[in-house]
Structures are given as structure tokens and as C-alpha cells.
Amino acid sequence: MDPAYTLYCSTALFPPCSQEHNLLLAACNKHNSQNQITGFLHREHSVFLQYLEGPAGSIQETMGRIGRDRRHKDLQILASGYLEKRYLPDWQMGFVDGSQLSLHSLLEVNKGELNLKSQDPFDLVVFLAANADNLRRHLEPRFA
Numbered sequence: 001m002d003p004a005y006t007l008y009c010s011t012a013l014f015p016p017c018s019q020e021h022n023l024l025l026a027a028c029n030k031h032n033s034q035n036q037i038t039g040f041l042h043r044e045h046s047v048f049l050q051y052l053e054g055p056a057g058s059i060q061e062t063m064g065r066i067g068r069d070r071r072h073k074d075l076q077i078l079a080s081g082y083l084e085k086r087y088l089p090d091w092q093m094g095f096v097d098g099s100q101l102s103l104h105s106l107l108e109v110n111k112g113e114l115n116l117k118s119q120d121p122f123d124l125v126v127f128l129a130a131n132a133d134n135l136r137r138h139l140e141p142r143f144a
């Protein structure tokens, strides 16, 4: 069966550099590898934008857990469906810390609210895939 995908955004209810954050990462790493889920979770200030792809049942189950998680609110599904092939080889999370592209600069919003619902979901997935790629290169050992 073709892999399924979901793209959503939500509002974080805990600070970026916190114990909560480490717990979240640990849960994601554990579950996503077990459930064959690949994708990218982007955090920019209080905005989460996450793209997940994998077996349809795993995506549904994971989205159920994510939807019940009280560490964020206002979850909005921006796109979902099936894919012919996966776009991301692994699961990662990135922050806007200078090495990452930012949604604010992509959408040319200086301050204030990002309106992700009005964006083309494909552009947002390309944005996430570019950040995932960036991060992967950053983490890869470099040989002189």
C-alpha cells in the first residue's frame, strides 16, 4: 500500500529549550522508528509545523496521539493523503537557530502571526524537506 502523509501546524505550550522538549524528542525518536515514520518537525517560536509520512495505520495512530497531546494546541491539518514514494529518508526535528530556514522569512512576515492555512501545502513540505536536508548535512561527519 502507498505511504500516507499528513502536514499540520499547531501552537506550542512549552518553551523550546526545556525538559519537555527533550521528552518530546525522545518519544518521537522511539515511536517514529518503531512505526516506520519519516518526516520533519519544525519549531519556530511557538509555531510547530510537522510533516509525517509512513504506513497509513501508523500515521493515523500517531496523529491520534499527537492530537491528544496537551503540550500544544490549535492543531490544524493543512494537508493529508497518499504518496507514490516517500520524500524524507528519516525523522528529525529542527529549530530556527540560524542554521535553519525560517517560515517568517519564507513568507516575508516580519513579526506577528503566520497564516500557514493560506499557503500552498506543497511549498511548506518543500520548506521542511530543505530544512531536514540542511540539518542532515550539518550532522554528517565531515572528512577533510
Ligand SMILES: Cc1cc2nc3c(=O)[nH]c(=O)nc-3n(C[C@H](O)[C@H](O)[C@H](O)COP(=O)(O)O)c2cc1C
Pocket: 010, 024, 027, 028, 030, 031, 032, 041, 048, 050, 052, 062, 065, 066, 067, 068, 069, 071, 072
Ligand atoms: C508538536 C508535537 C509533535 C509530536 N510528534 C510526534 C511524532 O512525530 N511521533 C510520535 O510518536 N509522537 C509525537 N508527539 C508526541 C505524542 O504526542 C505523544 O506524547 C508521544 O508519542 C507519547 O509517547 P510515550 O507514550 O512513549 O511517552 C508529538 C507531540 C507534539 C506536541
